[in-house]
Amino acid sequence: MNIRDSRPGDLVHIEAIYTHHVLTGTASFEEVPPSLEELARRRDDVLARGMPYVVAEMDGRVIGYAYAGPYRLRTAYRYSVEDSIYLAPDCMGRGAGRALLLAVIDRCAMAGCRQMIAVIGDSGNAPSIGLHRSLGFEPAGLLKAVGFKFGRWVDSVLMQRPLGNGDASSPAEHR
Ligand SMILES: CC(C)(COP(=O)(O)OP(=O)(O)OC[C@H]1O[C@@H](n2cnc3c(N)ncnc32)[C@H](O)[C@@H]1OP(=O)(O)O)[C@@H](O)C(=O)NCCC(=O)NCCS
Numbered sequence: 001m002n003i004r005d006s007r008p009g010d011l012v013h014i015e016a017i018y019t020h021h022v023l024t025g026t027a028s029f030e031e032v033p034p035s036l037e038e039l040a041r042r043r044d045d046v047l048a049r050g051m052p053y054v055v056a057e058m059d060g061r062v063i064g065y066a067y068a069g070p071y072r073l074r075t076a077y078r079y080s081v082e083d084s085i086y087l088a089p090d091c092m093g094r095g096a097g098r099a100l101l102l103a104v105i106d107r108c109a110m111a112g113c114r115q116m117i118a119v120i121g122d123s124g125n126a127p128s129i130g131l132h133r134s135l136g137f138e139p140a141g142l143l144k145a146v147g148f149k150f151g152r153w154v155d156s157v158l159m160q161r162p163l164g165n166g167d168a169s170s171p172a173e174h175r
Contacts, residue, residue: 010065
């Protein structure tokens with residue numbers, strides 16, 4: 001398996017993976033799959049902010065992707081990022097999620113980010129909670145029943161891990 005920076009040509013595969021999860025799962029609170037153009041716009045926005053957008057490739061096939069974007073847009077949040085990660089349904093549980101998230105963590109730390117937050121759709125999302133826990137994320141809160149999808153209320157699980165020096169020092173460069 002190979003983890004690499006994404007390319008525009010990967011977006012058709014990313015669209016297929018994300019469409020599956022939007023239509024069948026509660027990890028994403030989107031209910032209508034975004035178009036290819038919208039996914040391209042979102043990727044451009046991530047890259048323009050200097051944040052990573054990576055894919056996992058196996059035997060030449062894109063089997064998953066992950067990226068980080070701003071946690072929230074107000075300026076004092078600028079050293080905090082939120083991760084997103086999705087795998088093709090036939091490729092889960094084989095270490096690809098771990099490799100993708102590690103790559104995003106490393107790149108965000110190198111870029112000077114200090115905190116990473118996971119906003120996990122559904123308190124029953126054992127794979128995502130387990131993945132984040134295994135990479136040093138700690139529980140940071142539970143927002144109960146903030147989503148309603150497939151006819152039921154859905155929680156958001158918040159998890160957080162420091163990057164680099166975390167809050168042990170001020171950022172080297174103020175941006
Ligand atoms: C969540 C997801 C990205 C995890 O990726 P994955 O490739 O299946 O996970 P990995 O095989 O890399 O496992 C990584 C860790 O997660 C844990 N994990 C994986 N599946 C798990 C499960 N079903 N239950 C509990 N823990 C699990 C493993 O313990 C593993 O830890 P370890 O390496 O210390 O043993 C993937 O399952 C997925 O795409 N799920 C649907 C979409 C989603 O929920 N995305 C997250 C949005 S916040």
